[in-house]
Amino acid sequence: EAGVVQSPRYKIIEKKQPVAFWCNPISGHNTLYWYRQNLGQGPELLIRYENEEAVDDSQLPKDRFSAERLKGVDSTLKIQPAELGDSAVYLCASSFWEGVETYEQYFGPGTRLTVT
Amino acid sequence: GEDVEQSLFLSVREGDSSVINCTYTDSSSTYLYWYKQEPGAGLQLLTYIFSNMDMKQDQRLTVLLNKKDKHLSLRIADTQTGDSAIYFCAEKDNAGNNRKLIWGLGTSLAVNP
Numbered sequence: 001e002a003g004v005v006q007s008p009r010y011k012i013i014e015k016k017q018p019v020a021f022w023c024n025p026i027s028g029h030n031t032l033y034w035y036r037q038n039l040g041q042g043p044e045l046l047i048r049y050e051n052e053e054a055v056d057d058s059q060l061p062k063d064r065f066s067a068e069r070l071k072g073v074d075s076t077l078k079i080q081p082a083e084l085g086d087s088a089v090y091l092c093a094s095s096f097w098e099g100v101e102t103y104e105q106y107f108g109p110g111t112r113l114t115v116t
Numbered sequence: 117g118e119d120v121e122q123s124l125f126l127s128v129r130e131g132d133s134s135v136i137n138c139t140y141t142d143s144s145s146t147y148l149y150w151y152k153q154e155p156g157a158g159l160q161l162l163t164y165i166f167s168n169m170d171m172k173q174d175q176r177l178t179v180l181l182n183k184k185d186k187h188l189s190l191r192i193a194d195t196q197t198g199d200s201a202i203y204f205c206a207e208k209d210n211a212g213n214n215r216k217l218i219w220g221l222g223t224s225l226a227v228n229p
Contacts, residue, residue, distance in 0.1 A: 004158070033216070042120075042204055042219030043159065056216065091158055105217070107151075107158030 002026070004108035006092050012114045018080035021111045025073070025094030032069055033105060034077050035091040043091055049075065050097070082115045089113070120220040122205050127226045134192040136223045138205030143186060149217065150179065150190045151204040159204060162190070192225075200227045 005024040013019050025032050030051050035043035046065065048056040051072035060067065064083070069075040079086055089112050093105040119141045128134045140148065146167050151159040165172045165179045165188070172179045178191040192199055202224050206217040 040221070042206075042221050045216050048216060093158075104161055104164070105159075107160065109156070109158045112156075 004092055004094055004106055006090075006108035006111055008111055009109060010112050010114075012116065013082055015084055015115050016081040018078065019082050019113060020079075021077045021090050021092075021113075023075045023077070023092030023108060025075070025092070026096075026106055029094035029096045029106070030072070031095045031097050032075050033091075033093040033095075034067060034075070035093065037089045037091055037110070039088075046077070079113075082113075084115050087113055087115045120205055120207055120218050122203075122220040122223045124221065125224050125226070127228060128195050130195060130197055130227055130229050132195055134190075134195045134199065134225055134227075136190045136192075136203050136205075136225065138188040138190075138220055140186050140188065140205070140207045140218075142207055142209075142218070143183070147208040148179075148181065148188050149204075149206040149208075150177075150188075151206060153202045153204065153222070155201075162203075195225075195227050197227045197229060200225055 007022050032049040034046040036046055037043045046060045047054055047067050049069045052069050065079055067077045089110040091110045092108045095105045122138045147164055149164040150162045152162050153159045163174050163177055163179055165181050170181055176193045180189045202222040204222045205220040209216050209218050
């Protein structure tokens with residue numbers, strides 16, 4: 001079974017430029033998460049989707065960040081414009097919920113963003 | 117609010133046992149998790165424990181849960197160099213209909229040959 005796929009793995013951009021990250025979750029997983037992980041920190045949830053609906057985006061900086069999950073499968077996370085403080089690893093995770101769940105989340109390898 | 121705390125570093129010799137500790141604040145937590153993150157990789161679920169259990173064992177891994185003290189530990193027996201990684205403790209957020217985890221900062225485990 002293929003795991004969570006993310007691309008690109010690495011991205012270096014200049015500040016004020018836009019950037020986009022893509023995630024393909026595990027087939028059949030209805031819940032998708034985007035996290036940001038700064039060096040030496042745990043993951044910080046940015047947004048959670050249940051199917052195509054964003055059900056928790058309270059931590060997403062909406063002035064510059066946007067996300068979508070069309071058709072409830074793949075998802076993209078965009079930053080426009082990027083700032084120096086956005087340098088981090090952006091992780092995508094997915095899980096399957098069916099009433100009762102163990103909250104097992106499966107993570108992709110992440111995209112390491114460097115803003116210069 | 118809820119919080120999860122871990123010690124930041126642990127160094128052990130190869131073949132010894134490693135014990136990584138975690139404390140949490142939400143007494144109503146139902147599930148607690150241990151994730152492993154190797155350099156340059158995403159997080160991998162190692163094991164989880166339901167709150168009505170005191171212990172869970174899975175091969176070299178033993179999870180102990182002390183609900184009274186809100187303390188969770190992960191013991192790795194016969195630690196190998198391949199176990200070098202960052203280990204994250206996480207608890208399920210029980211607020212409302214949240215289906216998300218509250219994460220610790222991670223414990224960096226260094227295994228010396």
